[in-house]
Amino acid sequence: MTDQEILAGLGEIVEEIAGVPADEVTPSKSFVDDLDIDSLSMVEIAVAAQDKFGVEIPDDQLKDLTTVQDVVNFVAKNAGDSA
Amino acid sequence: MTSSSSFPPAAGARIISLGGYQPANVVTNDDLSARVDTSDEWIRSRVGIISRRYAGPDETVADMAVVAGGKALAGSGLSPADIDLVIVATCSTEVPIPNTSAMVAYRLGIVTPGAYDLNAACAGFCYALANASDAVRAGTARHVLVIGAEKMTAWIDPDDRSTSIIFADGAGAAVVGPVADGEPAGIGPVVWGSAGDMADKIAIPNRRSYMYQEGQAVFRWATTTMHPIAAQACERAGVAVSDLSAFVPHQANLRIIEAIARKLGVPRERLADDIVHSGNTSSASVPLALARMTEHGDLKSGSPALLLGFGAGMCYAAQVITVP
Numbered sequence: 001m002t003d004q005e006i007l008a009g010l011g012e013i014v015e016e017i018a019g020v021p022a023d024e025v026t027p028s029k030s031f032v033d034d035l036d037i038d039s040l041s042m043v044e045i046a047v048a049a050q051d052k053f054g055v056e057i058p059d060d061q062l063k064d065l066t067t068v069q070d071v072v073n074f075v076a077k078n079a080g081d082s083a
Numbered sequence: 084m085t086s087s088s089s090f091p092p093a094a095g096a097r098i099i100s101l102g103g104y105q106p107a108n109v110v111t112n113d114d115l116s117a118r119v120d121t122s123d124e125w126i127r128s129r130v131g132i133i134s135r136r137y138a139g140p141d142e143t144v145a146d147m148a149v150v151a152g153g154k155a156l157a158g159s160g161l162s163p164a165d166i167d168l169v170i171v172a173t174c175s176t177e178v179p180i181p182n183t184s185a186m187v188a189y190r191l192g193i194v195t196p197g198a199y200d201l202n203a204a205c206a207g208f209c210y211a212l213a214n215a216s217d218a219v220r221a222g223t224a225r226h227v228l229v230i231g232a233e234k235m236t237a238w239i240d241p242d243d244r245s246t247s248i249i250f251a252d253g254a255g256a257a258v259v260g261p262v263a264d265g266e267p268a269g270i271g272p273v274v275w276g277s278a279g280d281m282a283d284k285i286a287i288p289n290r291r292s293y294m295y296q297e298g299q300a301v302f303r304w305a306t307t308t309m310h311p312i313a314a315q316a317c318e319r320a321g322v323a324v325s326d327l328s329a330f331v332p333h334q335a336n337l338r339i340i341e342a343i344a345r346k347l348g349v350p351r352e353r354l355a356d357d358i359v360h361s362g363n364t365s366s367a368s369v370p371l372a373l374a375r376m377t378e379h380g381d382l383k384s385g386s387p388a389l390l391l392g393f394g395a396g397m398c399y400a401a402q403v404i405t406v407p
Contacts, residue, residue: 040129040338043303059299 001079006053006072013048017041027069045071055079089167089223093261096219097269098212098407099161099226102154102256103374104147105361106138112248119244126248131337135251135362138234142252144176148187148232151254151370156191159258161226163192166258168224170214171200172207172231172366174395175238187230197224204285205333205394206275207231207366208255209402212390213273215259216402230256231366240293249336250294251362255370269405271320274312278304278397285395296395305339305393310346313391316401320387324348328386328406329376333393334358334368343391365394373406382406 011022018037031037037045046057049071055078057065065071111134112123126132138147148171156163171184184198203210208231215227232254239246262269281304285296313332317324330349332340334357344354357372364371369390376382386406393399 038129039299040302043299044306044342047303047307059297059303062299 001053001076003072003076006075007068009052010049010068010071010075013045013052017044017048025068027067027072029068030066031068032066049075053079090225092222093219094264095262095266095268095270096216096259097262098404099258099260100155100158100407101370101374101377102151102156102158103371103378104150104154104254105136105371106142106147106252108137108139109134110137110251115248119242119247121244121248129338130249131356131359132248132362133359135360136253137236138252142234144173144232144234145183145186145190147234147252147254148173148183148230148256149190151232151256151374152187152191152228152230154374155256155258156228159226159260161258161260164194165226166193166196166228168197168215168218168227169193170198170211170227170229172203172211172229173200173233174202174204174207174365175233175235176200177234177237183232188228191228193228203366203392203398203400204396205335205363205365205368206392206396206398206400208369209273209390209392209400210275210398212257212259212270212404213275213400213402216268216270216273219259219261225260227259228256229259229370230254231368231370233365233367235294235363235365238287238294243293243295245298246294246296249363251364253361253364253367253371255367255372255374257370257373269407271316271322271403273400273402274316274319275398275400276312277399281397282395284397302336302339304397305335306342306346309343309391309393309399312399313343313347313389313401316391316403317389320403322387322403326387327353327389327403328383329353329355329381329388330391331355331369331372331376331388332391334361334372335363335394366392377406
């Protein structure tokens with residue numbers, strides 16, 4: 001799974017859960033400050049990401065993932081570990 | 084040995100009537116914003132609540148249970164003497180002794196019934212309804228008064244914005260009795276359980292503290308594990324999700340129940356959203372929502388509705404009922 005594939009998948013998830021168009025979900029964006037996504041939506045996004053990528057993002061790690069790139073990196077790193 | 088049953092076993096149980104009670108004091112989001120750092124917009128977007136009801140300072144769990152129970156009893160056409168068992172589901176009594184159910188029964192003129200309180204937190208009413216159904220089917224009771232009653236505000240820190248915006252007070256009740264001969268059961272098989280490994284996520288740590296909850300952990304648990312439980316209850320009742328007239332989950336948080344409904348495949352218009360003007364009243368929320376919906380004509384008599392309770396413990400229970 002490339003970073004680009006993860007980014008595209010994450011964009012779909014964010015669009016479905018928070019109604020933010022997928023093309024606005026770019027690496028440097030902050031979920032809270034730029035995309036206006038709150039903590040509960042972040043949990044929903046984490047759960048959907050687990051279904052899609054097979055990578056669990058626990059709540060205590062989720063709070064440190066502030067940008068889109070942070071999530072892409074987390075998924076890429078942990079998907080690699082479990083592969 | 085003679086049978087221990089007091090009555091002939093029934094083929095099935097049903098809800099005969101419902102009753103609800105909400106305290107008079109309406110608390111708006113703006114009222115709360117005046118005390119803690121929050122806003123109407125923030126509360127609506129996070130939990131979906133516009134207003135809730137708070138019990139008066141001297142109003143007890145038993146007081147609210149008596150009103151809701153009295154309404155259900157009046158609607159049943161039965162007399163107090165017909166009630167053999169009273170179960171009060173509650174987790175917020177002022178004191179644990181004496182039990183609320185015995186006091187409530189006495190105040191309603193129900194003489195010498197079996198009476199016990201049941202604590203399965205926000206799942207309490209669905210647990211109690213299952214117990215009542217089993218008692219009627221076994222013949223240990225003929226008619227049961229089941230009440231969910233809570234004064235959550237007694238255990239909430241008014242300055243804690245993570246809980247004070249959500250929890251509220253109220254009571255709801257149902258009279259349960261046997262179905263007529265040849266009629267199908269009106270209370271379906273219960274699917275229940277608990278997850279004690281997560282019990283620290285919603286707790287009152289000691290008798291001098293307030294309740295707290297880890298919102299994100301609870302949100303994740305409820306939105307990932309409850310829809311299969313609800314689906315299983317439908318399956319065991321032999322009812323397709325698409326045939327449900329309503330899905331009445333514990334009114335925990337509008338976003339949680341919308342997510343569960345979405346995953347279960349229940350259209351938004353069939354989801355009970357009593358939380359918007361009632362807040363989260365723990366074990367009272369399911370019967371209160373049911374009572375209000377039937378009063379307003381939102382539920383068709385004889386149709387199947389799915390109930391789902393879930394909360395601290397982390398206890399959960401689901402069953403399909405026939406709307407009285």
